[in-house]
Amino acid sequence: MVKLAASLRDWLAFLESEGKLKTISKEVNLKFEMPALIKKLDGKSAVKFKQPKGYDIPVVSGLAYDRDLFAKALDTNKGGIAQKISEYQKQPLPCRVVPKEDAPVMENININDVDLLKFPIPIHHLKDAGQYITAGLLICKDPETGKRNVSIHRLQIFSKNEMGVLILPRHLWHCYMKAEKKNQPLDVAIVIGVDPILLLASQTIVPLGVDELEIANALKGGEQRLVKCQTVDLEVPAEAEIVLEGKLLPKVRKVEGPFGEFPKYYGPASEKPVIEITAICHRDNPIYHTILPATKEHLLLGGLAREATLYEMIKQTVPTVKDVHLTFGGVCRYHAVISIDKKHEGEAKNAMFAAFASMQEIKHVVVVDTDVDIFDMEEVEWAIATRCQMAQDSMLVSGSLGSKLDPSTKDGISDKMGIDATCPLDAPPEQYETIKIPGYDEIDLANYIDKE
Numbered sequence: 001m002v003k004l005a006a007s008l009r010d011w012l013a014f015l016e017s018e019g020k021l022k023t024i025s026k027e028v029n030l031k032f033e034m035p036a037l038i039k040k041l042d043g044k045s046a047v048k049f050k051q052p053k054g055y056d057i058p059v060v061s062g063l064a065y066d067r068d069l070f071a072k073a074l075d076t077n078k079g080g081i082a083q084k085i086s087e088y089q090k091q092p093l094p095c096r097v098v099p100k101e102d103a104p105v106m107e108n109i110n111i112n113d114v115d116l117l118k119f120p121i122p123i124h125h126l127k128d129a130g131q132y133i134t135a136g137l138l139i140c141k142d143p144e145t146g147k148r149n150v151s152i153h154r155l156q157i158f159s160k161n162e163m164g165v166l167i168l169p170r171h172l173w174h175c176y177m178k179a180e181k182k183n184q185p186l187d188v189a190i191v192i193g194v195d196p197i198l199l200l201a202s203q204t205i206v207p208l209g210v211d212e213l214e215i216a217n218a219l220k221g222g223e224q225r226l227v228k229c230q231t232v233d234l235e236v237p238a239e240a241e242i243v244l245e246g247k248l249l250p251k252v253r254k255v256e257g258p259f260g261e262f263p264k265y266y267g268p269a270s271e272k273p274v275i276e277i278t279a280i281c282h283r284d285n286p287i288y289h290t291i292l293p294a295t296k297e298h299l300l301l302g303g304l305a306r307e308a309t310l311y312e313m314i315k316q317t318v319p320t321v322k323d324v325h326l327t328f329g330g331v332c333r334y335h336a337v338i339s340i341d342k343k344h345e346g347e348a349k350n351a352m353f354a355a356f357a358s359m360q361e362i363k364h365v366v367v368v369d370t371d372v373d374i375f376d377m378e379e380v381e382w383a384i385a386t387r388c389q390m391a392q393d394s395m396l397v398s399g400s401l402g403s404k405l406d407p408s409t410k411d412g413i414s415d416k417m418g419i420d421a422t423c424p425l426d427a428p429p430e431q432y433e434t435i436k437i438p439g440y441d442e443i444d445l446a447n448y449i450d451k452e
Contacts, residue, residue, distance in 0.1 A: 193241025
């Protein structure tokens with residue numbers, strides 16, 4: 001395992017050495033100006049802002065803006081990401097807990113006078129309700145089992161020690177409901193400034209009770225260190241930049257939102273649970289990480305982890321599956337392309353059923369043969385154009401549960417479609433023989449084009 005992703009600082013050093021990190025020394029306003037610059041560089045480069053206006057804490061964004069970067073962090077290639085995450089999320093590895101003296105994130109501990117407003121937290125989009133933390137790993141423990149859970153949520157700053165949180169009906173909500181039923185607060189820690197592997201692990205779709213920090217540790221070859229928090233009963237990554245310790249308050253709700261979300265529309269305002277901050281810990285000269293919603297960094301984080309689950313679920317039904325891809329056009333949630341080494345007619349439709357069953361957000365599925373590059377949408381479109389007749393090769397499902405953040409649904413009720421763009425097995429070989437130029441792969445253009 002390469003050690004590119006031991007910490008945020010190690011990853012930034014790698015990006016800089018590869019020429020993939022732009023630095024902006026000019027003073028930049030946190031409200032809209034910084035997000036606009038992040039968007040300008042989306043998919044092109046990571047960025048570090050040295051002078052956020054009014055703050056002496058630098059801000060970074062776009063840490064892993066393409067599949068190749070995530071592949072490097074995971075020591076694989078872009079076609080092996082789903083398989084690697086799928087493999088390691090099934091064998092979590094307990095983390096070593098170190099004393100606070102050995103944990104950089106505990107270099108500065110503030111319990112008596114916590115102030116969230118001292119951090120350079122941007123306002124990203126026009127109608128956002130305020131400053132939002134977007135790259136914080138929220139860590140909690142199940143009040144009954146003590147098992148850790150890690151997830152990312154949008155967090156609106158209400159005051160220097162309060163924030164609102166959007167909690168979907170998943171594992172954090174399950175833990176919170178257990179605590180709230182007893183009228184007890186739930187201990188939480190929000191971790192900001194970590195490496196890409198930790199970010200990815202937080203998004204894995206695993207059963208309640210499987211610790212995402214232990215998945216990260218497995219992916220890192222056992223090198224993920226943790227440290228105990230100061231005011232809550234939790235452990236957090238020792239190399240993180242910032243940790244916000246707090247309590248998710250029972251039976252307290254405040255209006256949070258609107259907020260620009262991953263589908264590139266606003267999530268509406270409504271009453272949400274409230275976190276009260278009890279301590280702030282951070283490294284010397286901390287670095288703040290923000291994720292601009294709907295950028296490639298944001299979409300890939302959710303998409304790659306979901307691809308691992310999608311791959312595993314389809315493999316149980318269609319063992320000939322080779323790879324899966326949740327596309328940028330489908331905001332890495334709604335559109336899936338699946339590659340299979342088809343041995344029997346009907347396998348493509350079975351893959352569609354498995355995809356729809358694996359996660360409710362998936363809306364459209366295209367299944368192709370292994371000779372089609374599923375990461376090249378031009379090739380996928382070519383397969384649909386030349387290997388598909390919609391009357392017999394498409395499948396429509398009406399009235400399924402989809403994503404409530406998809407504005408085309410009615411409270412999440414969605415139509416779903418599958419397209420079989422594989423070649424018929426009984427077709428004559430010459431019918432789907434693709435054109436080739438002998439020697440094409442051996443040609444090196446550099447040996448032919450005149451030097452300027």
